[in-house]
Amino acid sequence: MNKKSKKKEVQGLELPVIPYHITLCTGLERDAATTSRAYVIIVGADHSRTERLWLDPPEGRKGFQAGSLESFECHGSDVGEMKKVELGHDGATPESCWLVDELSVAVPTKGVKYIFACMCWLAKDRGDGLTARVFNVLDAEAVCISQKVIYEVTVVTGDVQNAGTDTQIFMSVFGANGSTEEMLLQKNEDRFERGQEDTFNMEIDDIAPLRKMRLRIDGSGSRPDWFLDKVIMRNLTTEEVSVFTYEEWLSKTRGPKRTMICELAAMVDEEMMVELTTYMIQVKTSDVAGAGTDANVWIIVFGENGDTGTLPLKECNRSNKFERKQVDTFRFADILSLGDLSKVRVWHDNTGLAPGWHLDYIDVKDELMDKTFRFPCDRWLAKNDSDGQIMRELACTNNEYLDLDEKTKYEICVTTGDTDEAETKENAWIVLEGRKGRSKEFLMENSSKKKRFLRANVDRFEFTSKNLGDIVGICVGHTSKDGKKVKGEIYWHVEEIVVTETELGNKYIFSCNALVPLSPKRDDFLTFECTKSIESFASKARSLVLVKYEIIVITGDEKGAGTDANVFVTIFGSNGDSGRRRLRQKFRNLFEREQTDRFLLEMLDMGELQKVRVEHDNSGMHPGWLLDRVEVTNMANGVTTIFLCGKWLDTKRADGQIARVLYPK
Secondary structure (H helix, E strand, C coil): CCHHHHHHHHHHHHCCEEEEEEEEEECCCCCCCECCCEEEEEEEHHHCECCCEEECCCCCCCCECCCCEEEEEEEEECCCCEEEEEEEECCCCHHHCEEEEEEEEEEHHHCEEEEEEEEEEECCCCCCCCCEEEEEHHHCEEEECCCEEEEEEEEEECCCCCCCCCCCEEEEEEECCEECCCEEECCCCCCCCCCCEEEEEEEEECCCCEEEEEEEECCCCCCCCEEEEEEEEEECCCCCEEEEEEEEEECCCCCCCCCCEEEEECEECCEECCCEEEEEEEEEECCCCCCCCCCCEEEEEEECCEECCCEECCCCCCCCCCCCCCEEEEEEEEEECCCCEEEEEEEECCCCCCCCEEEEEEEEEECCCCEEEEEEEEEEECCCCCCCCCEEEEECHHHCCCCCCCEEEEEEEEEECCCHHHCCCCEEEEEEEECCEECCCEEECCCCCCCCCCCCCEEEEEEEEECCCCEEEEEEEEECCCCCCCCCCCEEEEEEEEEEECCCCEEEEEEEEEEEEECCCCCCCEEEECCEEECCHHHHHHCCCEEEEEEEEEECCCCCCCCCCCEEEEEEECCEECCCEECCCCCCCCCCCCCEEEEEEEEECCCCEEEEEEEECCCCCCCCEEEEEEEEEECCCCCEEEEEEEEEECCCCCCCCCEEEECEC
């Protein structure tokens, strides 16, 4: 073996393995389908590449049907920044020609997806006769998707009689930085049996540190009951382990709780991340004519540690609930405390004689914290009134008192590099550049009593300034203590600077890793852009104001593109999600071929939009739907976000899915 090939092999050993999500769209022309085996090879910088990742359809199916949309999850070497993708197949016979319309490659751990509009034959006897092609990432459309972290998940089923199950198990996880959607835990034939520990990897949104987990079974299968002992989650990036213990039945008929859903607090290093509390929810119906309702009402409460899940407002201190000018009290014991609250989502099912409801306000008291949070409404939840909405999101008014136009404090944490040459005995200075203005120069002083900027040290400084808004950049200088001229070149190695606005707790991280030269001149400095900002819960809660969103839905231009089904949308942003909203309009035939439909929805400010889920209920004579795209405009700031689709939502076409998650262009 020569030296060159040996080095490559060693390189191959060093590269960690990560998931790649591949989707393939096969064309509709004659002979477009193939029975051949297909593969991709992902190529990165420095010629690093994965092995051949074979794309074998499940359930023993072979090849690719015309008009099909197939999805695969592969594991291959992490090649760093993706440069090219090779797509090919192993067929050499005439019937192995294949027409590929579109290839997409998503890298969840990097939060990016590339879509290649291929529109080409891979065939010996078609086009240019190639059965493999290389596509350049520069020719692809790049889409930002939610970035994932790989967790090793261990599910321990109890060692009691009939503990095992074949029901569907769904899991959602809540962290300090958001929550996941509900994820199905795959049975894979032999998992979740009595006394078993099942370990598998899962891709989870980057929401650590974890706070709690919600598990739900749907009661399907021949053995719908499950005795769950515990779930252990290990973050493979940080090695942090969170343990969620239950030791009880999830069942309609067994165990003391008789429940198919449970919430488990995370235990990290012997410490419980959330505590149990009792919530007292008071609901005041307004004093206006016809304000009361006979409909069934539900609520979800949102806070620092996620949400409560859906709570029915059913058991109450009165027999006749939600009457005009009445206050109804509901008690929910043994719920994991959400900490400070930000919003509630309240809705009814529009049943009963007079379902329209005028809600005055909702108060939620956390008995553990001994704190009450108020959510004013003073609006109708009625199909025939004002905007026809029967779901409302209400922001908490406890969060409004902070006056942020005044001065505020900034904490600056400076990390010096981890080498002997990194240190400095001299002073440093910093200027903060914010969206609302620029700070004066802050001196970070190094005194003989308190030595700063030592090797691998973290030094903290506090400064008061006018409020600068979001910090987008910093200028950092290095200057001598006594102002004397310096002989020779002296540098200070700054590794990282973290700026925290202390009133709200927003953090701005600057990865510097740079040598700052010692200089008496004030115009000698280095500038850094913000690498990552972390918005605090208090800041997000304050920005929850009602905003009207215009949602434009454009149906595709193909035969049968329109749908008769009911269409629903869920919008996800940096401030959370909107809940599932039906898109409806009176006296209009919606979602017809090549039609543009507009809707106005009022929601609490979603922040930066991250994704949209569009789905239909498969009802009506012709439910299949070709959705071209969705455009969402925040009417308060005029920002429009475009979500491209170009796919069928049809049980009989493509991949048979009637829900699609779309990411911004």
